Amino acid sequence: MSLDKTWYTEEWAGQGSAISLKIKDKVHDEQSPYQRIEIYETETFGTLMTLDGLVMVTDRDNFMYHEMMSHPALFTHPDPKRVLVIGGGDCGTLHEVLKHPSVELAEQVELDERVTRVAEKFFPELCESNNDSRARLHFADGIKWVADAKPGSYDVIIVDSTDPVGPAAGLFSETFYKNCLKALRPNGVVVGQSESPLFHADLIRSVQKSFKAAGFRDVATLFFPQCTYPSGWWSATMACKQGSVAQFRAQDSAAKGFATRYYNHEIHAAALARPEFLR
Structure with a gap:
């Protein structure tokens, strides 16, 4: 089963595995001089920050x-x-x-x-x-x-x-x-x-x-x-x-x-x- 665009998915490079979080909305997206910074609101993990597509921090954990x-x-x-x-x-x-x-x-x-x-x-x-x-x-x-x-x-x-x-x-x-x-x-x-x-x-x-x-x-x-x-x-x-x-x-x-x-x-x-x- 594949997940639709209402899920944020990070594939763990070289490990054949990934994590997916159900998202409600993307509330911020910018390219800084160093990396892409994105903020999502998720259904169960609160606010999520990613840098260059990798999970950095969530409210929950x-x-x-x-x-x-x-x-x-x-x-x-x-x-x-x-x-x-x-x-x-x-x-x-x-x-x-x-x-x-x-x-x-x-x-x-x-x-x-x-x-x-x-x-x-x-x-x-x-x-x-x-x-x-x-x-x-x-x-x-x-x-x-x-x-x-x-x-x-x-x-x-x-x-x-x-x-x-x-x-x-x-x-x-x-x-x-x-x-x-x-x-x-x-x-x-x-x-x-x-x-x-x-x-x-x-x-x-x-x-x-x-x-x-x-x-x-x-x-x-x-x-x-x-x-x-x-x-x-x-x-x-x-x-x-x-x-x-x-x-x-x-x-x-x-x-x-x-x-x-x-x-x-x-x-x-x-x-x-x-x-x-x-x-």
């Missing part, structure tokens, strides 16, 4: 990705004060970072300003911390930003990137990770999205190898569900300049009043468990 991209890294650091987000144009990760009271500065460096401006209109709940006094939005090349950063500028670097193709490919390189190491303070932590463990195991191995080659002391991958991304299962790979990835402030992450919808200290610990086929 974005919280899992944004929470797992931010909280494990920030709770692994003993006292995160200065945080850098590379990419993350929808601002959901920035919003989660700013839930941490220890954070004094959160800088977001996104290449395409139009992604953020469109998100501000169609995903206002993700952007509600953009005017926080601790937030700084920069529209620039994240690779160059990190390369130019003064040594010891940040406690945590979060690489909330698109797939490792085109301009984003450099965000998965040993050279970039070496620059992250330099930009981090002694207890620094870096985390980057690392695609599907089911579809992209070779990439995860490559990312781990590059982190270690760059000089990070300890590296581990976290696994979590993300139903609108390829395979419905996603990952983020985290590395520590000093200390162990397995050691995190579980008591702080379990504290009352820290509002999340997916992340908690038990999820954090479980996400570090490796499936047998990835050992």
Whole structure:
């Protein structure tokens, strides 16, 4: 059975599979200097943003990705004060970072300003911390930003990137990770999205190898569900300049009043468990 034009379908390249979402309307379509940005209203997943035809964020499931991209890294650091987000144009990760009271500065460096401006209109709940006094939005090349950063500028670097193709490919390189190491303070932590463990195991191995080659002391991958991304299962790979990835402030992450919808200290610990086929 083939689906008609009332469905948005993304084919997952080379995997013989796809995802389809029933749409009510397309409400925005523009070509930015970098990519095509489209916004749909769907029947069951709320608002959907796609970039160059690939799902980026939906109302229904974005919280899992944004929470797992931010909280494990920030709770692994003993006292995160200065945080850098590379990419993350929808601002959901920035919003989660700013839930941490220890954070004094959160800088977001996104290449395409139009992604953020469109998100501000169609995903206002993700952007509600953009005017926080601790937030700084920069529209620039994240690779160059990190390369130019003064040594010891940040406690945590979060690489909330698109797939490792085109301009984003450099965000998965040993050279970039070496620059992250330099930009981090002694207890620094870096985390980057690392695609599907089911579809992209070779990439995860490559990312781990590059982190270690760059000089990070300890590296581990976290696994979590993300139903609108390829395979419905996603990952983020985290590395520590000093200390162990397995050691995190579980008591702080379990504290009352820290509002999340997916992340908690038990999820954090479980996400570090490796499936047998990835050992």
